[in-house]
Amino acid sequence: MAQHPFPDRRFGAFLFDMDGTILNSIVAAERVWGAWARRQGIDVDSFLPTIHGMRAIETMRRVGIPEAVLEAEIAGLVQAEIDDVEGIVEIAGAAIFLKSLPPERWTIVTSAPRALAEKRLAIAGLPVPPLMVTGEDVANGKPAPDCFLLGARKLGVPIEECLVFEDAPAGIRAGEAAGATVLVIDATHSHRLDTPHPSVSGYDALAVSQASDGTLEIIAKG
Template structure:
C-alpha cells in the first residue's frame, strides 16, 4: 500500500530537524542483524527487543532488557562497535540526498539518538551530506522521548523549537518533537504497516519540495504527482 501525503499544505518553518535512522537513511538490515544477535546471545526474544529500540539510545534499550549481572555500559559499547563495523545495506530514504542538498546549511540539523561516531559513519556510508549542527545521544542527559535533543538543536541553530519542523519515523522521536513544541512530519518508508498518527505522513522526500523565503524561512509543499 503506497504512502500518501495527508493534511499537508504549504507551510513555513524557521528550520528542519532530522532524525537519522528510518528518516534520512534505512538501516533496518543492520539494526536487525546487530540487535538480533545481541538478543539471542542473552536469551532474549529478538522480535520483542526490536519493537522497543527504534528512535532510542542503545544504552536505554539495553537498560530495559538487562539480565542479572549484565554490565549495561559494556553491552552498549559492544553494540556500538558492531554497528560501526556493519554498514552493509545502508541506503538513503528515497529523495533524501537531493532534498538535503536544497536546504541552506544554517537551516537544518541532524538530531539522532545514535552516538556521534555511529551517526557520522552511517550518514557517510549512505552518501548523505552532514550539516553544521549535529545533536546525538552523546550530547544530552535524557534521550528521546525527552525533548532535550530537539530543544538543543533549535538553540544551536538560533531558532525556537516551536518554529521548526521535525522529521521523524519512530514513536519515541515523535513524542520528543511534540514535547519540544515542534511541528512533525512522519517518514513512513520503513514502516511495515501505516503508523497511527495525527501528523502528516510521507513515503519519502520525492513527494515534497522546499523553497527559501525572502526572510530565510523554509517553505515546504507537496509535489504534484500527476
Template structure:
C-alpha cells in the same frame, strides 16, 4: 489554506534520512540472542532510542550497560550492508540553507558518522547525538538543543521522524512533526502527516530564510 512556514527543519537520522533499519535489527537480534531475549518481541522496541537506554530498560541482572552498548555500537559500525539514503533525501537536504537544518539522532558520533558516510549524506553543521544530551528520546532535549544551536525557537521547527520515541520527543519539544514511512518494518498509527520519501516534496526557501514545505 496557505502552507505553514518554519524557521528550520530537524531530522532524525535512522529511518528518516537513511535506511539503516534492517542493519540495526540484525545487530540487535544477535544481542538479544546473547541474553536470551525474545528477539521478535524485543527488536521493534529499539528504534529511535539510545542503545544504552534500550539495554537499561531490560533490567538484566549483573549487566554492564556501557560495555553492552559498546558491543552493539561496534556491531552497527561494522554492519553497514543495506545502509542507503531515503529516496530524494540527499537532494532535499542539499537544497536547504546550511543554517536551517539539523540532525538529531540517538546514535553516537562514530555510528552516525559511519552511517551517513555509507549513505552518502553530508552531515549538517548542527548534529546532535547520544553524547550531547543527558536524556535521550522520547525526552525532547535533543530537539530543543538543535533549535537552540540553530538560533531558532523549537516551536518554529518541523521535525521529521519515523519512530514512536522520536515522534514523542518532537511533540514534547513543541515542534510540528511529519512522519517518514519509507523504512518502516513495524508500522505504527499516527495522526501526523506522513510521507513515503522526499522525491515529490516541494520546498520553498522564502526571502526571509523561512522554509515552506509542500508536495
C-alpha cells in the same frame, strides 16, 4: 499531484531524525541487535520492534542490563553497528532534499552516537551537518524532548518554529513534547502508524521554497 503536508505554513528550521527518516538502516541494526539479544537470552522477535528511535542505554536499561556492565555492553554493540553497514541506503530523495536546504536552517537529531551516525551517513551518501545532535549530547534520550530542544538552540530558532522529521514512535513523542511540528516519514513502515501528523513516504515528491526572511516552506511537487 502530491498532497501539501503544511499549506500556508513556513518554518524557521528543519530537524531530521536519522535512522528510518533520512536513511534506512533497519536490516543492519536488527542484525546487530538481534545477535546481541540472543546472547542475552532475550526473545528476539518481541525485542527488535522496541529498539528503533532510542539510545542503546535506554534500551539496555529497559531489559535489565546491570549498570556494572552497561558501558561495556554499549561500547561493544556500537562497535558492531559501526562494523556492519551492509544494506544501509538513503530514503528515496533524501540526499537531494537535504542538499537543497540552506545549511544554517537544518540539522540531524539522532539517538545514535556520533561515530555511528557519521559512518551511516557516509555509507548512505548523505551530508553531515556541522551542528548535528547525537545521543552523547543529551542526558535524556527520546522520547524525552531534550535532543530536539538542543537542536533548535544550536540553530538559534525557537522550537515552536521548527519542523521535526521523524519515523519512530519515540521520536514522534519527543518532537511533540518539545513543542515542534512533526512530519512522519513512513518509508520503512510495514504497518500504518497511528499518528495525527501528516505522513510522506519519501522526499521525491517534496521541494522547499525559502522566503526572503530565510523561513522555509515545503512544496508538494506535481
